[in-house]
Amino acid sequence: MAGRIHATAIIAPGAELAEDVEVGAYSIIGPNVSIGPGTTVGPHCIIDGHTRIGANNLFYRYCSIGGMPQDKKYRGEPTRLEIGDGNTVREYVTINTGTTQDVGVTRLGDDNWIMAYVHIAHDCQIGSHTIFANSVQLAGHVVIGDWVILGGISAVHQFVHIGAHSMIGGASAIRQDIPPYIIGAGDPFRPVGINSEGLQRRGYDAETISAIKEAYKLLYRRNLKIDEAAAAMRALQKERPAASQAIDLLASFLERPGRGIVR
Incomplete structure (x- = not known):
């Protein structure tokens, strides 16, 4: 020694x-x-x-x-x-x-x-x-999930949760929760899609990534409230059983209490 x-x-x-x-x-x-x-x-x-x-x-x-x-x-x-x-x-x-x-x-x-x-x-x-x-x-x-990437000079407000596989660009200001799989940047932070490239590198197949994109659209493209989007994702789980676990990660994140999500 x-x-x-x-x-x-x-x-x-x-x-x-x-x-x-x-x-x-x-x-x-x-x-x-x-x-x-x-x-x-x-x-x-x-x-x-x-x-x-x-x-x-x-x-x-x-x-x-x-x-x-x-x-x-x-x-x-x-x-x-x-x-x-x-x-x-x-x-x-x-x-x-x-x-x-x-x-x-x-x-x-x-x-x-x-x-x-x-x-x-x-x-x-x-x-x-x-x-x-x-x-x-x-x-x-602050709670940070697995495989999250945070760009340089980014700041995260107290009690914020950032879901697994998200990718945040540099100089971002995070004041609300970021669901899993999201990619985005800015002050205020703006989501622009899902982290498809990162998911591919971690072995997610095309069918699962496609299902995650559908779930993203429910949350960010259909003008649904958070609880409505979560309910729609639970229905999507039944339609896309091969991606059920991946969708559950996102739906469960929305169902938990928090600071509200970035929109």
Whole structure:
């Protein structure tokens, strides 16, 4: 272990690091941190708080991970941060722990690519296989589904949900929920279609993509209310059984309570 920890790094008593974890120069690991095998912490990083990190992650230089939430109601409660496996976290990324006003934990799944200067605030719930380009800013309590791509300098309002497989262009301002599969950009954000190219790359067949396009038209082209569009999608599930699971992802998103969706 000692050969993988730079002589200038500070590892607090109580920290739990797998045998092959590497820690670079001048980095600090707090006493309530657990780091899994194959993970590399670059130089000048701080990882503190009640933070659990999985295997094979890379934290590039100057990250601040597990800091206390930027919430004036926070009173030092032992809230948590949980990070999965295989994530890449680049320069100056900040990820905070949760608050007792929510679930008490911020989560980041597996195989996420988090570019420089990204901020992930308290109680955010991030799925897997996402890409956040430079300077993406997430307010507290944001939920991001699997395979979402967020363009650089985009900002997401607190409590917003972004559905799986969505693709958001750079410099977008997200103030309402974005359903799964949507592609769009802008301030305010404007949806322009579904992320067909991304779905193809992930193995979705032509029949399923066609059904998702039909569901998109129900929501954005037929002048239906949200509950009417969801009901129409449930009927579409019966007509297109091979795509039932894909349509269900979209219909279920519309049926949940939220901030209203982008239109």
